[in-house]
Amino acid sequence: MSIQAWEQVKELLHQAMQLAPEQRAPFLDKACSSDVALRAEVESLLLAGEGVVTTRVANANRCRSQIASR
Amino acid sequence: MPANESGKVTELLRHWKQGDERALDTLLPLLYKELRRLAHYHLQSERPDHTLQTTALVHEAYLRLVGAQSVELQNRAHFIAVASRLMRQILVDYARERRASKRDGGCRIAFEYLEALSVKGDAELLALDDALNELSAIDERQGKIVEMKFFGGLSAPEISQVLGISRATVDRDWATARVWLHRQMSRTARP
Numbered sequence: 367m368s369i370q371a372w373e374q375v376k377e378l379l380h381q382a383m384q385l386a387p388e389q390r391a392p393f394l395d396k397a398c399s400s401d402v403a404l405r406a407e408v409e410s411l412l413l414a415g416e417g418v419v420t421t422r423v424a425n426a427n428r429c430r431s432q433i434a435s436r
Numbered sequence: 437m438p439a440n441e442s443g444k445v446t447e448l449l450r451h452w453k454q455g456d457e458r459a460l461d462t463l464l465p466l467l468y469k470e471l472r473r474l475a476h477y478h479l480q481s482e483r484p485d486h487t488l489q490t491t492a493l494v495h496e497a498y499l500r501l502v503g504a505q506s507v508e509l510q511n512r513a514h515f516i517a518v519a520s521r522l523m524r525q526i527l528v529d530y531a532r533e534r535r536a537s538k539r540d541g542g543c544r545i546a547f548e549y550l551e552a553l554s555v556k557g558d559a560e561l562l563a564l565d566d567a568l569n570e571l572s573a574i575d576e577r578q579g580k581i582v583e584m585k586f587f588g589g590l591s592a593p594e595i596s597q598v599l600g601i602s603r604a605t606v607d608r609d610w611a612t613a614r615v616w617l618h619r620q621m622s623r624t625a626r627p
Contacts, residue, residue, distance in 0.1 A: 372574040376612045383611060411612075414619035 367407075378408045383415060445501045449511045460518070467515075468522050470497045475526050490527065491589030494519045513594040517580075520588025527587075528565045531558035560621075567620040571613060578613040581606060 367375070378397050382390045390412065398405035445466060451459035474493050498515055535558055564586075572579025580599065584590040592610065596603045 367574050369574050376575070376608075379612050379615065380608045383615075411615050411619060414622070415615040417618060417622070 375404065375407050375411070378404070379411050379415075382408060382412055446511065449502070449515055453511065453514055464518070464522070467497065467501065467519055468526075470501055471519060471522050472526050474500075475523070475530065479530060490523055490587050494523050494588050513590060513598050516588040516590050516594070517584050517598045520584050520586070520590070523587040524565070524568075524583055527561060531561045534558050535562075563621055563624050564617070567617050567624070570620065571616060575609070575613075577601070578609045578616075581609050582613050582617065585610065 378394070381397070382393055385393055394405050394408060398408070445463065448459045448463040448466075452463060471493065474497055478493060494516055497519055498512065502511070502515060568579060568582060571582065577599065581595055584595050584598070590598070592603055592606045596606045599606070
């Protein structure tokens with residue numbers, strides 16, 4: 367990815383991350399218009415972002431259950 | 437660390453902050469030596485469950501080189517910023533040496549703020565290093581921010597002060613960088 371391309375992806379990703387999940391698709395419809403590659407890139411990163419959150423929740427739950435089982 | 441050497445480091449940090457780049461040239465070898473010594477000391481005592489706290493090492497080096505005496509907070513942040521880069525280099529060199537001598541494993545490294553990525557050994561550390569290099573190539577500032585957070589444990593306000601950028605920019609760069617790294621590392625983790 368080029369520096370300019372990442373700058374654009376980063377900006378959209380950041381804005382989309384501030385939105386509730388159901389608001390992201392309409393936002394990207396508007397922001398990416400017909401740029402399919404740009405949209406795919408932002409969506410792929412949003413998906414990875416969900417992985418970050420899920421792992422953190424899973425880790426927290428594991429800690430809790432470990433503490434509870436003591 | 438003799439008292440005069442600690443005074444020297446503080447002095448060098450001050451010169452460097454005032455824009456004297458030569459001060460950094462003198463400072464780096466001192467800092468590198470101390471960090472390497474500390475890292476090796478902790479890596480020697482490796483046990484299977486051993487977890488290396490990189491930020492603790494950087495902090496320990498700071499206390500040894502600069503001391504706890506009333507040093508301005510700004511100096512501390514600049515010191516940690518430089519130390520975090522060296523820390524990364526030391527750990528990566530160490531992981532490469534182990535690989536070259538065909539020893540398995542490596543110790544688990546506890547990265548603050550990196551809960552979602554598992555760095556359980558040499559392979560993962562080297563993958564993180566690669567991913568970070570790729571990120572720096574498209575966004576140098578983000579690379580620096582991640583390095584300061586991961587390897588030095590600097591807070592967002594400290595990073596904004598070291599880089600002279602707004603807190604909002606640090607937060608934005610950090611939030612997007614960790615997502616990017618997460619994706620990059622899960623891609624390389626797959627066969």
